Amino acid sequence: DAMVIQNPRYQVTQFGKPVTLSCSQTLNHNVMYWYQQKSSQAPKLLFHYYDKDFNNEADTPDNFQSRRPNTSFCFLDIRSPGLGDAAMYLCATSRDRASGTYEQYFGPGTRLTVT
């Protein structure tokens, strides 16, 4: 089945130690998104890639970066995690506007703990 895969499902890192979260997709979608979701809150969009074009949300901290080496993979890098960065990180994909379909497909998420 076509899907969005996130690895690892659970990640523990130390305060200030860089960490990378991974997302891959078999849907061949143009657009990939990263969301941060804190407990009992709605997902908050950090940034997205439209093909190779990176688009940052205005309020995303500089501490968060992303890479998309090819259509299938996208990485979230947190350069110096703080305690406030502990959250669920969700990856999602969608086709572009020209496709006429508008929904986003989500992966299972990576739960990040910062000690």
Add this chain to the structure above:
Amino acid sequence: AQSVTQPDIHITVSEGASLELRCNYSYGATPYLFWYVQSPGQGLQLLLKYFSGDTLVQGIKGFEAEFKRSQSSFNLRKPSVHWSDAAEYFCAVGGFSGGYNKLIFGAGTRLAVHP
């Protein structure tokens, strides 16, 4: 500005009872509307979507939603709730920026089901 309001933070129903989760949106044009469900520790799963046409849309797991333009609402319903429906439910409105779709989420409604 686009926004989504889910007035109910928590709802508790008995198994077998009917369910209605409320969603109101603010959007300048014809909205693209979605309901997603999130089980604990999991990603978001698309329940149903509305783009155009019939205002009563059917989704997975026996859910349906009705779009009412005059009330700016897109309420989710299920005639008989099962214990496995206990989860967090997010309403979202989709807007376009450039070539990609951007989801604006409501704060979510947490559903508890009593046996």
